[in-house]
Amino acid sequence: MGIKERRKREKQFRKKEILAAAKVLFFEQGFAATSMNQIAKQVELSKGTLYLYFKNKEELYVSLLVEGLSLMNEAFVRAVQDKTTWIEKLSALGWAYYQFSVDQKQFFHINVQFHHGEITKNISDDLYQQCAEAAINALSFLSDAVQQGISTNEIKQEDPLSIAVILWGSLTGTIMLHEGKDHRKFIPAPIDLLIEKSINILIEGLKNNEPEDKAKM
Amino acid sequence: MGIKERRKREKQFRKKEILAAAKVLFFEQGFAATSMNQIAKQVELSKGTLYLYFKNKEELYVSLLVEGLSLMNEAFVRAVQDKTTWIEKLSALGWAYYQFSVDQKQFFHINVQFHHGEITKNISDDLYQQCAEAAINALSFLSDAVQQGISTNEIKQEDPLSIAVILWGSLTGTIMLHEGKDHRKFIPAPIDLLIEKSINILIEGLKNNEPEDKAKM
DNA sequence: TTATTAAATGACCAGTGGTCAGAAAATCAC
DNA sequence: GTGATTTTCTGACCACTGGTCATTTAATAA
Numbered sequence: 001m002g003i004k005e006r007r008k009r010e011k012q013f014r015k016k017e018i019l020a021a022a023k024v025l026f027f028e029q030g031f032a033a034t035s036m037n038q039i040a041k042q043v044e045l046s047k048g049t050l051y052l053y054f055k056n057k058e059e060l061y062v063s064l065l066v067e068g069l070s071l072m073n074e075a076f077v078r079a080v081q082d083k084t085t086w087i088e089k090l091s092a093l094g095w096a097y098y099q100f101s102v103d104q105k106q107f108f109h110i111n112v113q114f115h116h117g118e119i120t121k122n123i124s125d126d127l128y129q130q131c132a133e134a135a136i137n138a139l140s141f142l143s144d145a146v147q148q149g150i151s152t153n154e155i156k157q158e159d160p161l162s163i164a165v166i167l168w169g170s171l172t173g174t175i176m177l178h179e180g181k182d183h184r185k186f187i188p189a190p191i192d193l194l195i196e197k198s199i200n201i202l203i204e205g206l207k208n209n210e211p212e213d214k215a216k217m
Numbered sequence: 218m219g220i221k222e223r224r225k226r227e228k229q230f231r232k233k234e235i236l237a238a239a240k241v242l243f244f245e246q247g248f249a250a251t252s253m254n255q256i257a258k259q260v261e262l263s264k265g266t267l268y269l270y271f272k273n274k275e276e277l278y279v280s281l282l283v284e285g286l287s288l289m290n291e292a293f294v295r296a297v298q299d300k301t302t303w304i305e306k307l308s309a310l311g312w313a314y315y316q317f318s319v320d321q322k323q324f325f326h327i328n329v330q331f332h333h334g335e336i337t338k339n340i341s342d343d344l345y346q347q348c349a350e351a352a353i354n355a356l357s358f359l360s361d362a363v364q365q366g367i368s369t370n371e372i373k374q375e376d377p378l379s380i381a382v383i384l385w386g387s388l389t390g391t392i393m394l395h396e397g398k399d400h401r402k403f404i405p406a407p408i409d410l411l412i413e414k415s416i417n418i419l420i421e422g423l424k425n426n427e428p429e430d431k432a433k434m
Numbered sequence: 435t436t437a438t439t440a441a442a443t444g445a446c447c448a449g450t451g452g453t454c455a456g457a458a459a460a461t462c463a464c
Numbered sequence: 465g466t467g468a469t470t471t472t473c474t475g476a477c478c479a480c481t482g483g484t485c486a487t488t489t490a491a492t493a494a
Binding site (some may be wrong): 030031056061086106111112114115116117120121128135136157159161162165166168169170172173174175176177178181184186187188189195197198200201202204205206207 | 242248249270278289300326329330331333336337338342349354376378379380382385386387389392393394395397398399401403405406414415418419420423
Binding site (some may be wrong): 228231260263264265266269354 | 440442443444464
């Protein structure tokens, strides 16, 4: 029964065609400024057909993120492959993430929007899960490096995953603050210096930093 | 000429009425799901009138942020007023920011959207400037504390403003990652623990951390 | 009272995201 | 081949959107 499989392949192909068309327009114009009509025209299908492949505009938009996160994971693999110490690894991952936010600016922006949640509200559980898994996978690069630092007793922490979230969040926030989609900027410092200091501070902060039960002031 | 002034006051009042109505709906439903028609109905004005006071939907939305940033600044004033060391100050500011993101969740979200830039693209330079100034003002609390640490030689850094941006960005990112508007969560660690660790790491990272011209690996 | 200015209206516009009955195309059964 | 069945696709249609603007209404000035 090769026909069923061929049809399935063709359906997948259509989906990818739609995604490719959507990518062009979303990346050029942003989410709000891009309409389903435009996408339909670009991919030479009727608008109704788009809804056979994606439940709504948000789902189509966030689906792009899957590719983006995959690219990011590849970058992370490359970043750590020839590194040995946890410091080298974390530093390389930090820089790889920053580089990703430059090279794949648009993906980075979708990622921020995904985590912010306003656009994400209407996407399917399935797609959400896909993105979450990819994100967790990215986090694991960080937490592995942290775990290594814990093993060698250079980092005094209990939960490497928590630390990974902090590292990831810190860089995401700092980059976002500086590199928004609006052309206007009010932050004086150059971004690469910011990233350098940021990575440096975070790594230094992890060294021999006893976990303590401070009162929350 | 008291009439001119009275009219000006009345106009300001109208503007505030519109903002109040918009706030209710935007906070309940989010930006995209709230329409200008709804807001007009809520404030008992025609839709056209809204556009006499705000140039577009985004401008109306982001205008809310001005109030939010003002609240945040007040919280920052309270946070540092009885603190002496830079560590106490930074810690208190960090917690105050987190508390703000909980108490004024919606304002925090607008702030993220503002910095992300997708929604912000169409707002006036005037409003942008207002928000930028308020943000810089908030940053100055942080950079003042950092400056204090530099003065006492406990922090080895050159540009306190850059550090302030990093601190602000780090917390913003970490909170955003964990507290998106989507109900679904995939980050296991409790947020307050994350914040505690985050503040701790950042402060430790600042202590005696020589600024160096490391190659970017 | 009349003229002037300011404020508010709502019908109107092009376009939106999304739906769905029906057309078109491909596959299956014979 | 033919007709029945299933899958894919279409585009007219819907309620509604953000935004505009000639016109009306109200307030002030002369």
